[in-house]
Amino acid sequence: MRVSKNSVVTLSFELSDSTGKLLEKSDQPISYLHGGYDGIFPTVEEALEGLAEGGTVAVTLDPDNAFGEYEDELVRAEPRDAFPMDGIEVGMQFQAGAEGSDEDLVFTVTEITAESVVIDGNHPLAGQTLLFKGTVEGIRPATAEELVHGHVHG
Known part of the structure; x- marks a missing residue:
């Protein structure tokens, strides 16, 4: 066959x-x-x-x-208080809606500061x-x- x-x-x-x-x-x-x-x-x-x-x-x-191509608009900084105070780490992933789309994406936490959490909705590759x-x-x-x-x- x-x-x-x-x-x-x-x-x-x-x-x-x-x-x-x-x-x-x-x-x-x-x-x-x-x-x-x-x-x-x-x-x-x-x-x-x-x-x-x-x-x-x-x-x-x-x-x-x-x-796909890397899309800069899928990287965004969200207010730190929108996330739990404990337990969030760089590398964690979660599903959320993309701005201007009905589609959910998997976002990866790439940076955490006292004021914000940077998330990236691009596939790692x-x-x-x-x-x-x-x-x-x-x-x-x-x-x-x-x-x-x-x-x-x-």
Whole structure:
């Protein structure tokens, strides 16, 4: 079987930055529903199309095809008293609405002063060119239920 629309693809992968620094490596293979279901970066999905088990890809992802460009307007300083006095630390994350949007974003606390808390709604890899290397570990037809739901089960 080859990777094609409506197949469940299982792959191991490594994600590196443009300098070759390893950012993430799959401890266990991941599975996604192939064919435009948003389970993996579209550029990677295109590269996997037609591969058989054991096939490999190496895809360079520019920011627009990965986590987007870094947006300065997603960084903001909020009044310190809008946060709990105890327990907030740099690196903590929380979900909140973005200004002018109905969408919730994950914000990361990047700085804490006596007067303010600086939060950043950008993905940590926003603005970066990335290298995705993957190996197809398995391919199977998707079940009817997976196709209806648009994602892999089990």
